[in-house]
Amino acid sequence: xxxxxxxxxxxxAACGAVSAAHADEWGSIKxxxxxxxxxxxxxxxxxxKDVEVCGKHKxxxxxxxxxxxxxxxxxxxxxxxxxxKVNPELASAAAxxxxxxxxxxxxxxxxxxxxxxxxxxxxxxxxxxxHNSNVATVKNPPSNxxxxxxxxxxxxFSSDEAIPAQVTCNIHPxxxxxxxxRPNPYAAVSKADGSFExxxxxxxxxxxxxxxxxxxxxxxxxxxxxxxxxxxxxxKVAVAAAGTDLGEIVLAPGxxxx
Amino acid sequence: MSLNPSMNTNVASPSSFRFSFSVAVLGLLLAATGCGxxxxxxxxLNMVExxxxxxxxxxxxxxxxxxxxxxxxxxxxxxxxxxxxxxxxLKLAAGPVRSDIAGRKNGLYREHCSHCHGITGDAMGPTAAxxxxxxxxxxxxxxxxxxxxxxxxxTHDDLVRILHxxxxxxxxxxxxxxxxxxxxxxxxxVKYLSIRGETELALMRAYFELDDDAEGKLPETQEFxxxxxxxxxxxxxxxxxxxxxxxxxxxxxxxxxxxxxKGKELFYGDKANCVKCHGPTGLxxxxxxxxxxxxxxxxxxxxxxxxxxxxxxETSTSGMSADEVAEHRAQLxxxxxxxxxxxxxxxxxxxxxxxxxxxxxxxxxxxxLDLYYRIHAGINGAPxxxxxxxxxxxxxxxxxxxxxxxxxxxxxxxxxxxxxxAQGR
Numbered sequence: 001x002x003x004x005x006x007x008x009x010x011x012x013a014a015c016g017a018v019s020a021a022h023a024d025e026w027g028s029i030k031x032x033x034x035x036x037x038x039x040x041x042x043x044x045x046x047x048x049k050d051v052e053v054c055g056k057h058k059x060x061x062x063x064x065x066x067x068x069x070x071x072x073x074x075x076x077x078x079x080x081x082x083x084x085k086v087n088p089e090l091a092s093a094a095a096x097x098x099x100x101x102x103x104x105x106x107x108x109x110x111x112x113x114x115x116x117x118x119x120x121x122x123x124x125x126x127x128x129x130x131h132n133s134n135v136a137t138v139k140n141p142p143s144n145x146x147x148x149x150x151x152x153x154x155x156x157f158s159s160d161e162a163i164p165a166q167v168t169c170n171i172h173p174x175x176x177x178x179x180x181x182r183p184n185p186y187a188a189v190s191k192a193d194g195s196f197e198x199x200x201x202x203x204x205x206x207x208x209x210x211x212x213x214x215x216x217x218x219x220x221x222x223x224x225x226x227x228x229x230x231x232x233x234x235x236k237v238a239v240a241a242a243g244t245d246l247g248e249i250v251l252a253p254g255x256x257x258x
Numbered sequence: 259m260s261l262n263p264s265m266n267t268n269v270a271s272p273s274s275f276r277f278s279f280s281v282a283v284l285g286l287l288l289a290a291t292g293c294g295x296x297x298x299x300x301x302x303l304n305m306v307e308x309x310x311x312x313x314x315x316x317x318x319x320x321x322x323x324x325x326x327x328x329x330x331x332x333x334x335x336x337x338x339x340x341x342x343x344x345x346x347x348l349k350l351a352a353g354p355v356r357s358d359i360a361g362r363k364n365g366l367y368r369e370h371c372s373h374c375h376g377i378t379g380d381a382m383g384p385t386a387a388x389x390x391x392x393x394x395x396x397x398x399x400x401x402x403x404x405x406x407x408x409x410x411x412x413t414h415d416d417l418v419r420i421l422h423x424x425x426x427x428x429x430x431x432x433x434x435x436x437x438x439x440x441x442x443x444x445x446x447x448v449k450y451l452s453i454r455g456e457t458e459l460a461l462m463r464a465y466f467e468l469d470d471d472a473e474g475k476l477p478e479t480q481e482f483x484x485x486x487x488x489x490x491x492x493x494x495x496x497x498x499x500x501x502x503x504x505x506x507x508x509x510x511x512x513x514x515x516x517x518x519x520k521g522k523e524l525f526y527g528d529k530a531n532c533v534k535c536h537g538p539t540g541l542x543x544x545x546x547x548x549x550x551x552x553x554x555x556x557x558x559x560x561x562x563x564x565x566x567x568x569x570x571x572e573t574s575t576s577g578m579s580a581d582e583v584a585e586h587r588a589q590l591x592x593x594x595x596x597x598x599x600x601x602x603x604x605x606x607x608x609x610x611x612x613x614x615x616x617x618x619x620x621x622x623x624x625x626x627l628d629l630y631y632r633i634h635a636g637i638n639g640a641p642x643x644x645x646x647x648x649x650x651x652x653x654x655x656x657x658x659x660x661x662x663x664x665x666x667x668x669x670x671x672x673x674x675x676x677x678x679x680a681q682g683r
Contacts, residue, residue: 049534132643136551138463141408143408145643146529146645148531148648170548173545232466257569
């Protein structure tokens with residue numbers, strides 16, 4: 001017991017002066033990703049397997065989803081700092097949650113899912129045809145289970161992943177999803193309107209990591225009208241207890257032409 | 259004979275000059291190394307991963323140095339205790355082909371395996387490009403035919419079995435004529451190359467995760483290199499023996515014809531869904547454009563390089579700042595280099611067809627038990643998914659029986675599909 005307290009103390013100290021100084025202050029980080037050009041139209045996908053079921057749905061490529069208001073969906077943002085202090089409320093909330101990935105309408109829902117280490121991911125199949133979900137994790141054991149119509153499988157993650165892991169269906173090769181596996185609750189995936197929010201981050205300075213399926217690590221962005229470089233897609237931000245709003249984060253079309 | 263053509267222009271044409279010059283160089287080399295002595299062998303760096311991770315020459319050197327310290331050379335292997343490997347066995351397999359003082363054959367890997375699997379176990383041996391399927395690249399640590407769950411390593415016995423039986427339908431021959439001691443040593447050496455290769459991958463991938471104050475250098479500490487990098491790789495191999503799939507007995511008193519009929523229903527049914535890839539005729543023609551993990555990695559990098567070059571072709575440097583021009587040039591150089599690396603360090607990717615089940619050729623072994631493993635756990639590295647958890651063990655046995663009956667199924671039983679079967683034969 002004493003030992004574990006001592007260890008906890010060492011970890012807290014190692015997190016740096018930042019979290020120690022604002023021991024119990026937590027703020028959120030939010031912003032909205034905006035496409036800095038004309039919204040591209042998504043390519044249509046051809047369902048050549050299980051056509052009688054999958055052919056009914058209008059399937060489009062989801063590697064870059066830009067909404068009517070130019071919001072970019074599926075941009076991943078997470079706090080990179082390994083020893084970041086975790087808000088106890090968020091930690092206990094996460095323990096009871098089971099994130100889901102559904103095989104629905106011959107695509108994955110959601111396209112990008114966030115899972116915390118220790119959590120179980122439930123992969124479901126709401127379609128009337130069978131699927132398989134090939135989870136290509138690097139640090140966690142990869143898996144590829146058959147999931148019949150109405151069935152489900154669970155995948156547990158004991159380690160975080162350095163880059164988001166791809167999930168594919170070998171029966172329906174156009175299907176693709178991504179899993180963001182992080183050791184703490186501080187990750188977000190931008191919504192259809194491009195907005196994201198990471199809640200309950202310890203006040204002080206943290207390093208954010210930006211990633212997108214098509215762009216990879218996002219090295220250039222315009223925040224509040226100012227063009228900024230983010231080497232390796234990393235950027236330090238100050239988190240205020242009142243919350244930090246990065247506002248509109250504009251990503252130029254060139255960022256996605258990799 | 260003069261080495262200087264200008265002194266003797268009438269006799270020495272430029273080509274004979276080159277010839278005599280190369281003879282002279284060869285002579286020098288022989289004098290330096292001694293006739294008949296094999297030059298020392300070296301492990302090749304995983305250049306595809308190094309380039310993908312954009313490692314600098316200094317970082318490549320660091321990886322090579324760390325690997326040299328941890329694993330030695332192809333002639334002098336090193337096995338840290340954490341690997342769980344038996345150095346005596348490795349020494350029997352490593353090095354050039356020779357006899358030791360007791361008359362025992364040494365250098366078994368070089369004699370029997372390296373032509374295809376390469377000195378490094380990177381499946382880039384001189385014959386590799388001519389084989390279909392390509393030989394296994396041990397470095398990602400992924401093996402297909404085993405008695406363990408999909409993501410687990412094969413057991414030592416699994417590797418011994420493959421060496422003993424070979425892999426029917428591929429270029430992998432049986433080494434049944436080697437002694438048990440020799441096969442055992444080779445299995446150990448395959449594990450050594452695989453642990454080395456996976457450690458190399460982990461090291462190369464670790465650069466990206468470094469904090470800025472590390473200045474692009476991996477910490478050369480016991481904790482990072484051994485506890486955080488080597489141990490997680492080696493532990494999986496040590497855990498394999500306990501990760502064997504528990505296979506229930508085939509249901510007793512079962513009528514084979516009934517079992518085959520049930521298996522057929524499952525084969526075409528939505529739960530097991532075998533038909534989707536292996537095709538309605540079982541000829542393996544249901545899914546033709548998928549890749550295995552090894553080939554898929556190269557395909558994806560190839561796409562990135564191509565689209566990168568296309569983008570670079572459209573980009574004009576006019577109006578760029580000096581920094582941007584430098585960045586643009588660095589990106590072009592990287593793409594160029596990657597093109598070269600793919601040419602020299604990777605084979606042209608090939609799709610993986612689902613197995614034609616009417617040939618009666620079973621790569622991972624033809625025992626009913628082998629087929630049970632394949633269906634239960636799927637095939638690691640290949641698109642074949644695992645049926646476990648979805649298909650109950652008894653039903654897996656029915657599918658095994660049906661699949662084993664397919665090569666002998668009377669064409670007429672296929673009804674409308676019989677012409678297809680005829681074409682496929």
